[in-house]
Amino acid sequence: MRELLALDKVTAGYGESIVLEDVSFKMNEGDSLALLGRNGVGKTSLLVTLMGLTHLHSGSIRWGGKEIARVPTYKRSRSGLGWVPQERHMFPSLTVEEHLTVVARSGAGSGPWNLQKIYQIFPRLLERRSNFGNQLSGGEQQMVAIARALMTNPRILLLDEPMEGLAPIIVQELVRVIRRLVQDEGMSVIVVEQHARLALSLTQRAIVLDRGRIVHDSDSASLLADGDKLDRLVAVA
Numbered sequence: 001m002r003e004l005l006a007l008d009k010v011t012a013g014y015g016e017s018i019v020l021e022d023v024s025f026k027m028n029e030g031d032s033l034a035l036l037g038r039n040g041v042g043k044t045s046l047l048v049t050l051m052g053l054t055h056l057h058s059g060s061i062r063w064g065g066k067e068i069a070r071v072p073t074y075k076r077s078r079s080g081l082g083w084v085p086q087e088r089h090m091f092p093s094l095t096v097e098e099h100l101t102v103v104a105r106s107g108a109g110s111g112p113w114n115l116q117k118i119y120q121i122f123p124r125l126l127e128r129r130s131n132f133g134n135q136l137s138g139g140e141q142q143m144v145a146i147a148r149a150l151m152t153n154p155r156i157l158l159l160d161e162p163m164e165g166l167a168p169i170i171v172q173e174l175v176r177v178i179r180r181l182v183q184d185e186g187m188s189v190i191v192v193e194q195h196a197r198l199a200l201s202l203t204q205r206a207i208v209l210d211r212g213r214i215v216h217d218s219d220s221a222s223l224l225a226d227g228d229k230l231d232r233l234v235a236v237a
């Protein structure tokens with residue numbers, strides 16, 4: 001298995017403040033990782049750090065075998081880091097299809113994802129292809145956000161709380177899509193989730209953060225099986 005991402009003793013934050021400390025982990029191509037922890041422990045900051053939008057105080061981030069600590073965000077994105085931020089960034093005056101086609105590129109980022117494949121996996125977006133950004137439900141917006149990242153043919157998807165604020169039925173639909181991406185398409189993903197059990201059921205491996213440090217790292221199935229431990233770590237109901 002080829003190494004995709006390797007963090008070594010990453011300490012990062014905003015300006016002088018430090019929100020991630022001594023964070024180290026590795027992922028291979030096709031790995032799926034749940035990033036868990038209570039509110040404010042640094043999960044989003046870790047994704048943001050991968051995108052180069054925090055101050056990296058020390059440590060290294062190797063991506064596809066190359067150090068990217070000093071590589072600007074747009075180049076990281078172009079090199080296959082497919083970030084789906086918590087805010088979905090819809091454009092009210094663009095249709096669903098325009099949201100998808102404006103990011104499609106030839107050359108860099110070429111790969112299996114095109115409109116046809118997106119509509120296969122998200123039939124609801126095919127139905128909504130002519131609707132504008134402001135005519136979509138929260139769940140549909142989240143689907144557009146994920147689909148838009150896929151259209152760049154990323155080597156990894158960084159999903160920041162994809163289920164947040166969505167109705168249970170839409171959550172089920174998204175879970176089905178993410179599971180298909182991970183299991184059938186072999187897509188590498190990091191998923192930040194408050195719904196810890198859901199995230200564990202979607203991934204092979206789990207990391208739990210507490211106050212910016214990794215306090216647990218195991219396969220997802222064993223953490224899912226140890227409910228007491230999981231509750232202690234993430235304080236879920």
Ligand SMILES: Nc1ncnc2c1ncn2[C@@H]1O[C@H](COP(=O)(O)OP(=O)(O)OP(=O)(O)O)[C@@H](O)[C@H]1O
Binds near residue numbers: 039040046
């Ligand atoms: N832009 C920013 N500038 C300064 N501090 C920030 C910024 N964004 C986040 N922080 C701080 O960094 C710490 C980690 O926040 P982060 O959002 O990464 O946590 P999280 O685990 O993703 O939490 P949540 O689940 O609430 O999103 C918090 O103390 C937060 O206040």
